[in-house]
Amino acid sequence: MSKDKIENMREHLSDPKVRGKELKKCQDSLDERSLGKDCIKLYLKLAEDKLRNTEEQLQLFQAYFEYAPDAYYLSSLKGKIINGNKAAENLLGFQRKELIGKNLLKINLLSKKDIPRASTLLAKNIRGKRTGPDEFILRKKDGFNVPVEISTFPLKMKGKILVLGIARDITSRKKAEDALKESEKLYRALFERANDAVFLLNMDRTINAANKKAADMLGYTQEELVGKPTIEVISPSQHDKSLEKFENLVEGKSYPLYERIFRRKDGTEFPGEINVAIIFSEDQKPLYIQSIVRDITIRKQTEKQLKDSVKEKELLLKETHHRVKNNMQVMSSLLRLQSHSVQDSETKELFNKSQNMINSMALVHEKLYRTKSLRQVDFAEYISAFAPTLFTSYGVDPSRISLHLELENILVDINTAVPCSLIINELISNSLKYAFPDKQKGRITIILQHSVNGNSLLTIKDNGIGLPAALDTQNTETLGMRLVHDLVGQIGGEIEIKNTKGTEFRIEIPKKTPQDNK
Numbered sequence: 001m002s003k004d005k006i007e008n009m010r011e012h013l014s015d016p017k018v019r020g021k022e023l024k025k026c027q028d029s030l031d032e033r034s035l036g037k038d039c040i041k042l043y044l045k046l047a048e049d050k051l052r053n054t055e056e057q058l059q060l061f062q063a064y065f066e067y068a069p070d071a072y073y074l075s076s077l078k079g080k081i082i083n084g085n086k087a088a089e090n091l092l093g094f095q096r097k098e099l100i101g102k103n104l105l106k107i108n109l110l111s112k113k114d115i116p117r118a119s120t121l122l123a124k125n126i127r128g129k130r131t132g133p134d135e136f137i138l139r140k141k142d143g144f145n146v147p148v149e150i151s152t153f154p155l156k157m158k159g160k161i162l163v164l165g166i167a168r169d170i171t172s173r174k175k176a177e178d179a180l181k182e183s184e185k186l187y188r189a190l191f192e193r194a195n196d197a198v199f200l201l202n203m204d205r206t207i208n209a210a211n212k213k214a215a216d217m218l219g220y221t222q223e224e225l226v227g228k229p230t231i232e233v234i235s236p237s238q239h240d241k242s243l244e245k246f247e248n249l250v251e252g253k254s255y256p257l258y259e260r261i262f263r264r265k266d267g268t269e270f271p272g273e274i275n276v277a278i279i280f281s282e283d284q285k286p287l288y289i290q291s292i293v294r295d296i297t298i299r300k301q302t303e304k305q306l307k308d309s310v311k312e313k314e315l316l317l318k319e320t321h322h323r324v325k326n327n328m329q330v331m332s333s334l335l336r337l338q339s340h341s342v343q344d345s346e347t348k349e350l351f352n353k354s355q356n357m358i359n360s361m362a363l364v365h366e367k368l369y370r371t372k373s374l375r376q377v378d379f380a381e382y383i384s385a386f387a388p389t390l391f392t393s394y395g396v397d398p399s400r401i402s403l404h405l406e407l408e409n410i411l412v413d414i415n416t417a418v419p420c421s422l423i424i425n426e427l428i429s430n431s432l433k434y435a436f437p438d439k440q441k442g443r444i445t446i447i448l449q450h451s452v453n454g455n456s457l458l459t460i461k462d463n464g465i466g467l468p469a470a471l472d473t474q475n476t477e478t479l480g481m482r483l484v485h486d487l488v489g490q491i492g493g494e495i496e497i498k499n500t501k502g503t504e505f506r507i508e509i510p511k512k513t514p515q516d517n518k
Contacts, residue, residue, distance in 0.1 A: 071148070071167040077126045079105045079118075082162065091148070091169055093141035109138050125154045125163045135170070147174045197272075197293040203286055205230045205246060217295055219265035235261035235269050249278060250286060262293070270297045331358050353429060356393050360386055360421040377417045379456075380407035380448055386421065387428060387446060394432045401436055404445040410456050413512055419487040420458065420509065426480050427460045427505055435464025435503065442502075454511035461504035467497075 065072050071088035075081050080103050084096040092099075092109070099107070105115055105122075114136050121131040132151030140146055148167040155164050191198055197214035199207055210225040218225070218233050225233075234242050238261050245255065255276060262272045272293045279288040335358070339351035363386050387403055412420065428444060436442045447459040488495045488507055498504040 068166075071169070073104075073165045073167070075104060075163045075165065077122060077154075077161060077163060079103045079122055088167070091140075091146065091167065092138065111137060111139070121152060122163070125152055126161075128154050128161075130154070132166075133168070136167075138167070147171055194292075197295075199225075199230075199291040199293065201230060201289040201291055203250070203288070207233075208288060214293070217264075217293070218262065224265075233262055233264075235263050237261065245276075246289075249276060249289065259296070260293075270295055271300050272296060329359075329362055352393065356390060356425050356429065357422060359389065359393075360425040361418055363389075363421070376411040376413050379410050379412045379417060379420065382417065382421070383407055383424065383446055383448060387424065390425065390428050390432065394429070396432055400439065400441050401432065402443045404443055406445070406447040406449070408449045410448055410450065412456070412509070416491050416509060416512060419490050420507075423458075423484055423487050423507065424460065426484055430480055431460075431462040431464060431503070435462045435466075437465065440464070451508060456509040456511075458507045458509055459504065460507075461498075461502060463502040466499045466501075466503050469499075 065074075065083075066085050068085060069087060071091040072085040073081060073088055074083045081099045081101065084099060089096055104110070105118060110118055117134070118136070121134065124131050130151070130153050133149040134151075135147065135149055137145050138148055147170050149170050150165055150167045152166075153164045155162050191209075191211050194211055194213060197217045198211045199214055200209040202208045207225050207228050207230060210222055212222060215222045215225055220228075231239050231242065242260065245258070249255070257273055257275055260272050260274050261269050263269050273296045275292045277290050278286050279290055281287050335351050335355045339348050339355075342348045342351060363382065384405060384407065387405070391398065391401070391403060424446070428446075431444050435444075442462060442464050444462045445459070447457070447461075449457050449459075451457040484505075485495065492510050494508040496506040496508075498506070
């Protein structure tokens, strides 16, 4: 209640005609929480001014007292209870008549440990001093406890010094405080027991708090880290990057996990993986930066070992492909030398065919040796290099029989590349030998394209005389066709043969998964 309002009330109460109306107005406004202090201020003011009608003063005070939202009680300086209001009855579960005349220090309202403290406060009241607010636990009539906050004021009423006590139920506040304490306890436990280093950074880039893991990781005590600039625990080589990250974070940019080189107290350095987040105030102002750091020294060492191991295996695998290719070339050369001593044309043809098959496989290993992955071959590039060698091997005049290539870039592994190379060798060899008799002109076409479901389609066709009408391609006894069917089955593919306007072989090559190669 303001000073002007108190003066105005004093003037109204001096006039008998308006006292009743003013009293009623005060009673109607008693639902305000601040009336406890207003009641005291009014009483003290009226007491100081010594208004003529003391009875009216008491009526006004009693109205405030009775209907105040907090528990009010009057006691003697020795603690004897004189009166209490409705809020006090509701708070404790007692009717006031059950407590009036009893000493609050001797009944079961206070615990034994709180009685000495309450006696001390009464002693202050005797000396004319106010007390509180002080927290107490009161025992209710039903045996349950209720936490309260009590303030006391010495008052002079009818020539006697009494004590006005105001007890406010703080159950909700205590629950909120307990919940906050529990939350803080849980956070502290998580903070201290985390397996990673956790830092709470101020916006000036100094360390506000650090857990034990952080201290152990950097070789400091937790106390030594508090207040330390972050640049002192980061490698000098990365100070600029650290500042840039910090400024971007403040501007609202977020970062996934990133790496930083940290410096320990002894000057040694280690790699760390960082996860950062800004903690904002209710009005969305940045307060702190939470930084979680994981030492990734072992991971980095393992990665290096794996990379070195993979590099070593790649070198060994390259060497293997190189040696296989060289050995196959030796075999091809031996067959070629041996064929020079053979007079029979059919036998010589077999030597030539075997030599082409070996060369087709040797070229696969040559391509693998020269690729970076060592697992897959660019099959379009392979066909472009291999197919013309077959024409050369058979001494074909390119002006009579031409080679047409329509190739899409498709990668295949060695388990697919070798069988497909043998299929191409067999089918083109057959076309060159049988499709264009009597020096007939023609064309051989190889098409490699993507098909449905990630599969690939290999088509080999010519515009020659075609296959004999009576030939059953599924049950033929010829070695070449049996080989083609076996190789298609080996890669899990399907073959379709058309015999119109020449011969066309369409081979569906299934997409391979890593599990298929195990």
